[in-house]
Amino acid sequence: MNGAVTATEAQRRYMVERHLKARGIRDERVLEAMGRIPRELFVPERYRHNAYCDEPIPIGCGQTISQPYITALMVQALELKGTEKVLEVGAGSGYHAAVLGALAREVITIEIIPELAEMARRNLEVAGCGANVRVILGDGSLGYPPEAPYDAISVAAAAPEIPPPLVDELRDPGRLVMPIGSLDEQELIVLTKSGGATSTRVAALCRFVPLQGGEGWRFD
Numbered sequence: 081m082n083g084a085v086t087a088t089e090a091q092r093r094y095m096v097e098r099h100l101k102a103r104g105i106r107d108e109r110v111l112e113a114m115g116r117i118p119r120e121l122f123v124p125e126r127y128r129h130n131a132y133c134d135e136p137i138p139i140g141c142g143q144t145i146s147q148p149y150i151t152a153l154m155v156q157a158l159e160l161k162g163t164e165k166v167l168e169v170g171a172g173s174g175y176h177a178a179v180l181g182a183l184a185r186e187v188i189t190i191e192i193i194p195e196l197a198e199m200a201r202r203n204l205e206v207a208g209c210g211a212n213v214r215v216i217l218g219d220g221s222l223g224y225p226p227e228a229p230y231d232a233i234s235v236a237a238a239a240p241e242i243p244p245p246l247v248d249e250l251r252d253p254g255r256l257v258m259p260i261g262s263l264d265e266q267e268l269i270v271l272t273k274s275g276g277a278t279s280t281r282v283a284a285l286c287r288f289v290p291l292q293g294g295e296g297w298r299f300d
Contacts, residue, residue, distance in 0.1 A: 088120060091132040095119075099134040100152045107156045113182035114152055121207045122175035139173045141193050143289055146236065150268075150286060151176055157257045157270045157283050158232040160184050165227070167249065169220030169258075169291070170236035174200030178209035180234065187213045188227050190220040192292045221293030223249040230254065237291035238266050252276060259288040 096115045105111060120131035122145060127137045136144040160183040168177050171191035177200065180187045191197040197217045204210035216224060221243045228249035235246065235258035242258055250256050256271040268283040
């Protein structure tokens, strides 16, 4: 029957209503993007039955795709309007970059693990989400100076502090979201740069894998 809802579409709608709206995600553009992007295509095939559960999922190389709520919370915190150039640190499987790409003008996502960089490129292409997303292989703790400054920066790995290169590459005004803390206790920090000054707030408690790269940002 024309217009029938598939099982996957139903799962996606449930995710939006139960895991996002019910937990305080209010940005309609974020909700629309996550209700449309096929998250199952960014999850290893053996885990696809859990693609719309609100939990992180292994993607290989010791990394995970974040739970949908955390993805939505991070993207909502950036307050994207559609005109921004965004840097993402940690491409992973490419899903977060796909969501950013639906909401911003341009996304550069940098991944330090070659296998994941290739996975992200492939997934974005298969999902039809890569037109304005570029995957770069490199050390994201240094940002990506050739394309700086960025209107927004999203970091999908934790460190004891925000690497200064990322703050330097953030446009004024601009926003950065990143998990900060120890291996066991982290806070999702939203940094705002405005008028030459920076301020921070805590969006949520969280737990991410460690940021790889520069020695200064590794946990002891």
